[in-house]
Amino acid sequence: MSAPPLDRSVDTAALQEQFDATIAAEHRIEPRDWMPEGYRKTLIRQIAQHAHSEIIGMQPEGDWLLSAPSLRRKAILLAKVQDEAGHGMYLYSAAETLGADRADLTDKLIEGRQKYSSIFNYPTLTYADVGVIGWFVDGAAICNQVPLCRSSYGPYARAMIRVCKEESFHQRQGYELLMTMMRGTDEQRAMVQDAVDRWWWPSLMMFGPPDDDSPNSAQSMAWGIKRHSNDELRQRYVDMSVPQAEVLGVTLPDPELTLDRETGKHRFGAIDWDEFKRVISGDGPANAERIARRRAARDDNAWVIDAATAYAEKHAGVAA
Amino acid sequence: MSELTSEGGHGAVPTGPEVPVEAKPALTRRDWPLYEVFVRGKRGLNHVHVGSLHAPDDEMAVHAARDLYTRRNEGVSIWVVRAADITASSPDEKDPMFAPSGDKVYRHPTFYEIPENVPHM
Numbered sequence: 001m002s003a004p005p006l007d008r009s010v011d012t013a014a015l016q017e018q019f020d021a022t023i024a025a026e027h028r029i030e031p032r033d034w035m036p037e038g039y040r041k042t043l044i045r046q047i048a049q050h051a052h053s054e055i056i057g058m059q060p061e062g063d064w065l066l067s068a069p070s071l072r073r074k075a076i077l078l079a080k081v082q083d084e085a086g087h088g089m090y091l092y093s094a095a096e097t098l099g100a101d102r103a104d105l106t107d108k109l110i111e112g113r114q115k116y117s118s119i120f121n122y123p124t125l126t127y128a129d130v131g132v133i134g135w136f137v138d139g140a141a142i143c144n145q146v147p148l149c150r151s152s153y154g155p156y157a158r159a160m161i162r163v164c165k166e167e168s169f170h171q172r173q174g175y176e177l178l179m180t181m182m183r184g185t186d187e188q189r190a191m192v193q194d195a196v197d198r199w200w201w202p203s204l205m206m207f208g209p210p211d212d213d214s215p216n217s218a219q220s221m222a223w224g225i226k227r228h229s230n231d232e233l234r235q236r237y238v239d240m241s242v243p244q245a246e247v248l249g250v251t252l253p254d255p256e257l258t259l260d261r262e263t264g265k266h267r268f269g270a271i272d273w274d275e276f277k278r279v280i281s282g283d284g285p286a287n288a289e290r291i292a293r294r295r296a297a298r299d300d301n302a303w304v305i306d307a308a309t310a311y312a313e314k315h316a317g318v319a320a
Numbered sequence: 321m322s323e324l325t326s327e328g329g330h331g332a333v334p335t336g337p338e339v340p341v342e343a344k345p346a347l348t349r350r351d352w353p354l355y356e357v358f359v360r361g362k363r364g365l366n367h368v369h370v371g372s373l374h375a376p377d378d379e380m381a382v383h384a385a386r387d388l389y390t391r392r393n394e395g396v397s398i399w400v401v402r403a404a405d406i407t408a409s410s411p412d413e414k415d416p417m418f419a420p421s422g423d424k425v426y427r428h429p430t431f432y433e434i435p436e437n438v439p440h441m
Contacts, residue, residue, distance in 0.1 A: 041337075045335040045341055053333070079391075086388055089371075090371055093372045096354065100343055102374060108340060113340050114339055115333040115339070116333060118333065159371070162370075216336070308377075309376050311377075
């Protein structure tokens with residue numbers, strides 16, 4: 001269903017009151033409800049960048065589809081990459097309930113006017129990276145996404161529930177892949193450690209800048225779009241990852257990482273936010289390649305869309 | 321630096337006001353219609369709305385729905401319907417349209433007091 005037209009004649013104050021009451025009661029806002037423009041725009045930005053991240057996220061791992069070490073690993077990786085496409089589609093579907101246009105969102109991504117997660121601008125150098133992405137990147141995504149299952153916007157929350165069910169497979173296949181490599185040769189163990197060293201810090205950056213550098217978070221919290229602060233989620237993620245690293249037998253590349261016995265939480269070193277800003281603003285190792293490929297996927301496959309459209313039109317003509 | 325948020329699952333990206341949101345569909349593209357998708361989870365259950373997709377025609381919509389919404393045995397039957405063909409009750413889900421049912425408490429079994437010692441009721 002398309003977004004409802006805005007009727008200026010109705011009493012905005014009363015609608016705002018009803019909207020606020022719905023949020024306060026922890027009820028969900030649904031597509032045909034009145035909502036403040038700021039709420040709608042914030043959601044479109046957030047859902048669109050999330051969708052773009054899923055779609056671009058197919059690339060780093062997709063690079064290994066033809067080099068998977070066994071048919072079993074290939075089937076697993078193919079299923080995972082296909083899931084990422086599915087996640088992107090669920091999210092574009094949610095964005096469209098807010099009046100966004102799916103193809104237009106893709107255009108905005110390709111033109112660089114909407115962004116995707118900085119994590120996908122790093123290259124996958126070895127097969128161990130596939131495992132580490134599943135463990136770290138999908139693990140961090142789960143940390144972010146589980147609270148979003150309670151997002152105040154119904155279609156987004158429902159998409160997140162569907163996504164979260166599938167992310168668990170993603171994280172577990174990655175960790176299992178790494179356990180298998182750790183039982184292998186010294187060379188394989190070194191590959192895993194090398195991948196851990198390269199992906200750990202970018203994974204921590206996925207949670208965004210520190211809370212005191214996130215000016216709009218309070219509004220998103222008030223709207224029920226955001227449920228936990230960046231730092232809270234990052235802390236939770238570190239605390240979850242440390243014991244997992246121990247079982248796996250790898251070292252997280254942070255000499256300052258220590259358990260604070262009083263709080264039960266881990267302290268960790270300073271994050272290089274300059275690197276984060278560089279990568280997000282287009283200067284990462286793989287930014288240009290990621291967008292070039294997405295552009296090629298759109299343009300080189302346009303004939304398929306044209307052909308299917310022509311067939312549908314011809315078919316509709318015959319049936320009428 | 322623009323507002324960055326971790327929301328959106330895979331990472332922090334700019335979501336500040338400079339990021340455009342208004343749709344400006346390309347004039348040259350012939351957009352496929354939007355379909356709403358309903359899946360019957362298993363025999364004995366109703367079809368439930370699961371999301372939407374774009375497809376050139378009804379048949380392709382069913383195929384795309386199968387790929388997108390039933391990758392893990394989520395369903396035994398799929399309905400697709402063009403979103404434009406759906407008529408909804410009202411723009412607001414809390415419309416007075418549903419108010420008349422609110423005050424008819426006698427339509428509910430709990431309205432009637434039956435003594436404790438009456439069995440099977």
